[in-house]
Amino acid sequence: MASVRLLTAGESHGPALVGILDGIPAGLSLDAGTLLRDSGRRQKGAGAGARMAIETDVARILSGVMAGRTTGAPIALVIENRDHVHWKGVAVPPMTTPRPGHADLAGALKYGQDDFREVLERASARDTAMRVAAGAVCREFLAAFGIRIGGYVSAIGSVTASLDGLSFESRIERASTNQAGCPDGGAAAAMEAAILQAGGAGETLGGVIEVIALGVPPGLGSYVQGDRRLDALLAAAVLSVPAMKGVEIGPAFDNARLLGTQVHDPIRKEGDRLVRPSDRCGGIEGGMSTGQPIWIRAAMKPIPTTMKPQPSVDGFTGEEAPMRYERSDVCPVPRAVVVLEAVTALVLANALAEKLGGDSLDEMAPRFASLSGASLSDLHLKGEHQVFWP
Numbered sequence: 001m002a003s004v005r006l007l008t009a010g011e012s013h014g015p016a017l018v019g020i021l022d023g024i025p026a027g028l029s030l031d032a033g034t035l036l037r038d039s040g041r042r043q044k045g046a047g048a049g050a051r052m053a054i055e056t057d058v059a060r061i062l063s064g065v066m067a068g069r070t071t072g073a074p075i076a077l078v079i080e081n082r083d084h085v086h087w088k089g090v091a092v093p094p095m096t097t098p099r100p101g102h103a104d105l106a107g108a109l110k111y112g113q114d115d116f117r118e119v120l121e122r123a124s125a126r127d128t129a130m131r132v133a134a135g136a137v138c139r140e141f142l143a144a145f146g147i148r149i150g151g152y153v154s155a156i157g158s159v160t161a162s163l164d165g166l167s168f169e170s171r172i173e174r175a176s177t178n179q180a181g182c183p184d185g186g187a188a189a190a191m192e193a194a195i196l197q198a199g200g201a202g203e204t205l206g207g208v209i210e211v212i213a214l215g216v217p218p219g220l221g222s223y224v225q226g227d228r229r230l231d232a233l234l235a236a237a238v239l240s241v242p243a244m245k246g247v248e249i250g251p252a253f254d255n256a257r258l259l260g261t262q263v264h265d266p267i268r269k270e271g272d273r274l275v276r277p278s279d280r281c282g283g284i285e286g287g288m289s290t291g292q293p294i295w296i297r298a299a300m301k302p303i304p305t306t307m308k309p310q311p312s313v314d315g316f317t318g319e320e321a322p323m324r325y326e327r328s329d330v331c332p333v334p335r336a337v338v339v340l341e342a343v344t345a346l347v348l349a350n351a352l353a354e355k356l357g358g359d360s361l362d363e364m365a366p367r368f369a370s371l372s373g374a375s376l377s378d379l380h381l382k383g384e385h386q387v388f389w390p
């Protein structure tokens, strides 16, 4: 069983979203401001829809925190949906024409529902507001050990950023300076223009998001079971976010087209330290963190709800009919960056808690300090011939 885990509940236009975050150790300082910082980022950015102007996504902590510090008990969080007042008691017409690309059709077939709205209320990415709040708690836990997570947009539609030569730190910093969340200012302007153009044409746009985790010690995750591999867990977390359809650890698809000696990060020595001058492995080898930055790339599809009608079938009349438009984003790629940072934080918080053991930060701190670094002296090689199987 995972040490750090999150369960969420709540509908897009229901009264509230709720979350229970279990496994955060005792002794972590936490206040409402920590949660607000990230939720604001999920609400802003080029291509966001009108809903975001209504919501404020303030997560309230209901349990697990006393006197500003975690107690080790489950942390219950709630985010009220401000939009709920516009839906409460209103007879909403049934939605009978499913949107291609959304959960509508498969969901109604699966659960036997007679109104696609029953599917979309929960399938909606509104749930990611709670994941961002819980992710903020996990980020605070990771930060106590010097681990930071940041992200940026590297492509929207056909506009791709030029990022060569920019360190991960400066990519993250520059991304916060524009509405596209892109470190390349020229590309950011082109992305914003592309979003406006797509919106004007009743279209939506997808893109590529990159998430970086800095300061991760070597040895999180494991090769001993497939379901403990850190890359597998991170990939699953990324794909758990609606509209994420592809994931790479490092430049994996580019690597697939190169020769082995062009891909693998050389192991070199600086004094006693073992250093890796490059990070084409994306910070993970054999399902374990290497100590290099963890580098995740995610492909987000253009979202399904387009103003321009798409062909569908009205399940009630049985006739072909265009899908019905619901209020929607044009391109949530910039505001999805913090969502991917949050799910990455959840996975890393769990991997760190498993590695360190203990119930409080005080118990974890000495164990973290004693973790092997990437040095020759951390290896315990005997250099003798050994018989493995007599």
Ligand SMILES: Cc1cc2nc3c(=O)[nH]c(=O)nc-3n(C[C@H](O)[C@H](O)[C@H](O)COP(=O)(O)O)c2cc1C
Pocket: 049, 101, 102, 103, 123, 124, 125, 128, 241, 242, 243, 244, 301, 303, 304, 305, 306, 327, 328, 329, 330, 332, 335, 336, 339
């Ligand atoms: C932050 C965020 C915002 C989203 N906003 C919308 C939206 O406004 N309209 C829409 O149709 N899809 C939106 N999506 C995507 C849908 O939720 C998603 O495509 C749908 O649930 C079907 O799941 P799938 O794309 O993973 O198959 C958003 C996704 C994210 C991560």
